[in-house]
Amino acid sequence: MIKGFLFDLDGVIVDTAVFHFQAWRKVAQKLGGDFTEAQNEQLKGISRTDSLKKIIEWTQAEVSVLQFQELQEQKNRWYLDLIGGLGPEDALPGAIEFLRRTYSQGILIALGSASKNAPMVLEKLGVTELFSAVIDGNNVINGKPHPEVFLKGAEALGLEPSECLVFEDSIAGVQAAKQGGMSSVGIGEAETLNANIHFESLGETTPELLAAQF
Numbered sequence: 001m002i003k004g005f006l007f008d009l010d011g012v013i014v015d016t017a018v019f020h021f022q023a024w025r026k027v028a029q030k031l032g033g034d035f036t037e038a039q040n041e042q043l044k045g046i047s048r049t050d051s052l053k054k055i056i057e058w059t060q061a062e063v064s065v066l067q068f069q070e071l072q073e074q075k076n077r078w079y080l081d082l083i084g085g086l087g088p089e090d091a092l093p094g095a096i097e098f099l100r101r102t103y104s105q106g107i108l109i110a111l112g113s114a115s116k117n118a119p120m121v122l123e124k125l126g127v128t129e130l131f132s133a134v135i136d137g138n139n140v141i142n143g144k145p146h147p148e149v150f151l152k153g154a155e156a157l158g159l160e161p162s163e164c165l166v167f168e169d170s171i172a173g174v175q176a177a178k179q180g181g182m183s184s185v186g187i188g189e190a191e192t193l194n195a196n197i198h199f200e201s202l203g204e205t206t207p208e209l210l211a212a213q214f
């Protein structure tokens with residue numbers, strides 16, 4: 001029986017995936033290359049460090065240890081500029097209502113995000129109080145597709161992985177859920193994500209329906 005929902009943040013609750021994409025493209029261009037929206041699917045859900053490693057691989061740039069550090073910091077400054085004016089209106093369709101309804105149904109809520117900016121983004125959306133636990137990029141050693149972020153989320157809720165349902169928009173995140181022994185709800189295309197069930201947005205379903213189905 002499902003007693004807890006573990007939510008990814010970027011691309012599931014809030015429309016920030018596009019800002020990560022834009023900021024990483026600026027990094028790639030600075031390195032003399034670029035990458036496509038299709039390639040960007042591989043960056044979704046991946047930590048800042050692992051994302052930069054991929055971009056360096058794609059652009060075949062030579063980057064020193066010091067430059068690597070600087071590029072990560074630069075990307076984050078560009079990203080923070082892009083989300084400067086972020087507010088509840090930037091939540092994805094139906095996401096805040098879905099979270100509120102989950103909460104009022106007594107289903108426990110945890111965040112399982114790769115982003116170190118996650119607590120701040122939750123604050124900007126005004127939904128922090130709905131979360132019983134927040135596990136983000138600051139709390140894990142292994143990034144998605146490793147299941148650590150979701151296993152820690154389940155543990156923080158006092159639940160078994162089998163009692164939790166994961167909400168993800170990334171290939172890496174769906175794999176993390178699988179490896180952690182959890183079912184997943186994909187926000188995006190079934191062919192890309194390969195989750196257990198898929199929706200365009202959380203507005204298309206309800207917490208009660210999903211909790212009963214899994």
Ligand code: BG6
Pocket residue numbers: 009010017020021043044045046047048051076113114115116117118137170
């Ligand atoms: C994930 C995003 O949620 O967080 C990735 O899907 C991003 O695109 C990752 O790289 C790390 O985020 P941050 O904010 O710590 O750089």
Ligand code: MG
Pocket residue numbers: 008009010011012017044045168169170
């Ligand atoms: Mg995501």
